[in-house]
Amino acid sequence: MNENTVYDAIVVGTGISGGWAAKELCENGLKTLVLERGPMVKHIEDYKTMHDDPWDYPFKGELTREDKKKYHKQLRVGWAPRDDVKHFFVNDLEHPYQETKRFDWIRGYHVGGRSITWGRQSYRWSDVDFEANKNEGIAIDWPVRYKDIAPWYDKVEEYIGVSGEVLGLSHLPDGKFQPAMKLNCVEQNLQKSIAKKFDDGRLLTIGRVAHITESTAEFEGRGPCQYRNRCWRGCPFGGYFSSNSSTLPAAERTGNMTLRANSxxxxVIYDDAQQKATGVRVIDRETHETLEFKGKIIFLCASAMASTGILLQSKSKTFPNGLGNNHDEVGRNIMDHHYQLGANAKVDGYLDKYYKGRRPNGFYIPRFVNLNDKTKQKDFVRGFGYQGGASRGNWQETVAEMGYGKDLKEAILQPGEWQIGMTGFGEMLPHHDNRVTLSKDKKDQWGLPQLDFDVEFKENEIKMREAIKKEAVAIFKAAGFKDVQAYDTETGPGLGIHEMGGARMGHDPKTSVLNKYNQVHDAPNVYVTDGAFMTSSSCVNPSLTYMAFTARAANHAAEQFKQNKFS
Structure with missing residues (x-):
């Protein structure tokens, strides 16, 4: 690679947002350099555990004590990393960060980023979300509305393949869906119970998930989901959307993409005389060599907190406190979703029924509070939804003393009783003093300042958490389930792995970092399209929204480029 080459665009990051930025810019004819801080991961070729079985791992996939030390913060999430997928999560000893207040930062540094391991739940926002800040006098108003983003939701859903059920809800708009996956018999029972027992608009549906269920030629080499539920290892069939199986190959097919890993x-280099960004500074992950690459347009898609950190480090005469930070807004308004709290229960009956395959999806109960006068809550604003599932399992087979010989063999062949559980995902407000800064004295192995998190759940979030548990218990008890128990795992913000904010969108440069097209107000050839741009958080999984905004911003950048606005 030649450092003297001036690229039309530079994309930082290869995850959900970076892949879409690369695809749209390249398909618009822009010569695009894509930079990834981690190593290369090639689709199929580098999914080294994709076909492994549980018995291929000692300790049933549990990490050794030595590995648990390496992943001590990643392990806070509870279900990851495990031996079969630890290579897709960062080593916390090699990539440290600081916590003035607890923040659970779950990361993956490699080509494809967390698009390989994401949960794939894909939901649209509505104007209930885009207008909430303005209507409630909280934080600042979004500079866009649903009508601005709806066409881009269409484009993204049709390209990645989102399966789901049409519901006709104004607060959870329907999309361009593939055929929905099926609920099992217990989930169908719960669906009927909710419709019968509650009159506040709550309902249950199958999750809207980025899995192809009906293959067509338009998916360019991707096949339908095989119901293996080994998604986070990388899918050799391309059944679910990832940058590696979809957007990055599309960018590569144009001949306009140059991809450099370990970067x-x-x-971001800002030229005070030209009043624009001219490139980026890079450290090679392996050699520690310093490099500079030139570009006319810069897209920051490194993930919300990483992009925020890059902005804070991008200092110049014009921006002494970081790019776009002359009004002290970069690094503020950090958000996440509530996670790992809800309810579990046992289900009598249905012992003559089972399910086919390992469905990589669960049921979804959309938001049903604070939508109208009838559902208005006195203790908190905004809302929450639930994700969950029912299954059969027999814990006795893991205990040798529970049987032996013929009895053991028969017990292992019989599935256990039905169990059901669900976890709430609730909205977190954009509190101005929830922030991330650069550490003044702690640096990483490349000499870069570590991020320091000062983020917490406040009164609205604490009261919402109580409601999440209460309503989950009420739903299961109304269905007649047994041994209903609420649960609430000790957690901090970040554990939902939906971290947002740090460079929010808005109308006014004094109170926001980005305009309605994701451009830095005072450096319009710099776009930020990962979770950093979020002005509020809604209660639905945000990745579909990141993709829609990224596609919109990349096409805006391409139009501006063709009009010589960035020369």
Missing amino acids: IVHE
Whole structure:
């Protein structure tokens, strides 16, 4: 690679947002350099555990004590990393960060980023979400509305393949869906119970998930979901959407993409005389060599907190406190979703029924509070939804003393009783003092300042958490389930792995970092399209919204480029 080459665009990051930025810019004819801080992961070729079985791992996939030390913060999420997928999560000893207040930062540094391991739940926002800040006098108003983003939701859903059920809800708009996956018999029972026992608009549906269920030629080499439920290892069939199986190959097919892995971008270069960004500074992850690459347009898609860190490090005469930070807004308004609290229960009956395959999806109960006068809550604003599932399992087979010989063999062949559980995902408000800063004295192995998190759940979030548990218990008890128990795992913000904010969109440069097209107000050839741009958080999984905004911003950038606005 030649450092003297001036690329039409530079994309930082290869995850959900970076892949879409690369695809749209390249398909619009822009010569695009894509930089990833981690190693290369090639689709199929580098999914080294994709066909492994549980018995291929000692300790049933549990990490050794030595590995648990390496992943001590990643392990806070409870279900990851495990031995079969630890290579897709960062080593916390090699990639440290600081916590003035607890923040559970779950990361994957490699080509494809967390698009390989994401949960794939894909929901649209509505104007209930885009207008909430303005209507409630909280934080600042979004500079866009649903009508601005709806066409881009269409484009993204049709390209990645989202399966789901049409519901006709104004607060959870329907999309361009593939055929929905099926609920099992217990989930169908719960669906009927909710419809019968509650009159506040709550309902249950199958999750809207980025899995192809009906293959067509338009998916360019991707096949339908095989119901293996080994998604986070990388899918050799391309059944679910990832950058590796979809957007990055599309960008590569144009001949306009140059991809460089092991490239830690730490600064956007801003030219004070030209009043624009001219490139990025990079440290090679392996050699520690310092490099500079030139570009006319910069897209920051490194993930919300990483992109925020890059902005804070990008200092110049014009921006002494970081790019776009002359009004002290970069790094503020950090958000996440509530996670790992809800309810579990046992279900009598249905012992003559089972299910086919390992469905990589669960049921979804959309938001049903604070939508109208009838559902208005006195203790908190905004809302929450639930994701869950029912299954059969027999814990006795893991205990040798529970049987032996013929009895053991027969017990292992019989599935256990039905169990059901669900966890709430609730909205977190954009509190101005929830922030991330650069550590003044702690640096990483490349000499870069570590991020320091000062983020917490406040009164609205604490009261919402109580409601999430209460309503989950009420739903299961109304269905007649047994041994209903609420649960609430000790957690901090970040554990939902939906971290947002740090460079929010808005109308006014004094109170926001980005305009309605994701451009830095005072440096319009710099776009930020990962979770950093979020002005509020809604209660639905945000990745579909990141993709829609990224596609919109990349096409806006391409139009501006063709009009010589960035020359």
